[in-house]
Amino acid sequence: MATETPGAGDPARTIAALWGTRQPPRRGPKHTLTTVQVAAAAIELADHDQDLESLSMRRVAEALGVGTMSLYTYIASRDELLEIMLDTVYAEAVHELGAPGDADSWEDGLRQMARVNWELYLRHPWVLQIFTGRPPLGPNTIAKYERELRTVDGIGLTDVEMDAVITLVHTHVEGVARQRIEADRTVRRTGLTDEQWWKTVEPALSEVFDPSAFPIASRVGQAAGQAYQSAHNPEHAYAFGLERLIAGLAVLVAERSSATA
Known part of the structure; x- marks a missing residue:
């Protein structure tokens, strides 16, 4: 999955576009679209492709029924x-996170935060192709960060630790x-499920693999394979890692609480 690193444009113009404060040029053809409509069309294309590789300003313009050059009067x-x-799809997360008090505890709040981001x-698989080391400083991105921080606000962590906790959960x-x-892309590309793939490779592997030479790998691999019905189960890894x-x-948190008691 190729990674995209936006952020090379004019920061002031991008901020204005994100916050809806940029004024369209007074000269030229009449503006019949909005930035919101352009973003929605692009998101629909990226969702359909499940990838950003083929997303271009030309394709977005064609989807909207306008000329490519006219699109640049809305988005640079x-x-x-x-x-x-x-920033647009982050609005979905803000909505799904709900009010800070919806969770019974900060632990449940982190579980909710993780689930919302997972879904x-x-x-929108293409979101993972955008490197967010420099996140878009739009209203939804900041609202999402604010809402996630409230999950761990007031539990005894420093501000830097609060930020680190959010980053840790996101990274996982x-x-x-x-x-x-x-894994889903591999199934689509090969036309084989994990179970079907294993049935095709097992005969050849059994001819060269000696379980006694790799006793732990053999035992654990067999147990995991039987449990997952595949070589790996992302859902189990997600839940197991999050709980740890x-x-x-x-x-x-308990250490901080006892230190201040």
């Missing part, structure tokens, strides 16, 4: 379009979601 570049697309990635969810999406993260964070 493909990089800017990617940032607006990402976002599965709905993104990594496993990427594996899940790639939360358990570790609970130790830190």
Whole structure:
């Protein structure tokens, strides 16, 4: 999955486009579209393709029934379009996260946060192709960050630790979601499910593989294969890893609580 790194354009123009404050030029053809409509058309194309490779300003313009050059009066570049697309779909997460008090505890809040992001990635796989080391500074991106931080606000962590916790959960969810999406793509590309693939390779492997030479790998691999019916189960990895993260964070929170008691 190729990674895109937007952010090379004019920051001031991009911020204005993200926040809806950029004024269209007074000269030229009458503007019949909005930035929101352009972003929606691009998102629909990317969702259909489940990829960003073939997304272009020309394809978006064709989907909207306008000329490619006219599209640049709404959005300056493909990089800017990617940032607006990402900020747009983040609105879904803000809505699904709900109010901060909806969760019974900070642990359940992190579980909810993880689930919302997991489902976002599965709905919009292309989101994982956009490197967010420099996230789009749009209203939905900031609202999402604010809402996620409230999950761990007031539990005894420093501000830097709060940010680190959110990053830690995101890193886990993104990594496993990427594996899940790639696994789905492999099935589509090969036309074989994991079970079908294993049945095709097992005879050849049995001729060269000696379980006594790799006793632990043989035992554990067989147990995992029987449990997952595949070589890997992203859903299990997601749930297992998330619970281990939360358990570790609970130790830190308890230590801070006892230190201030």
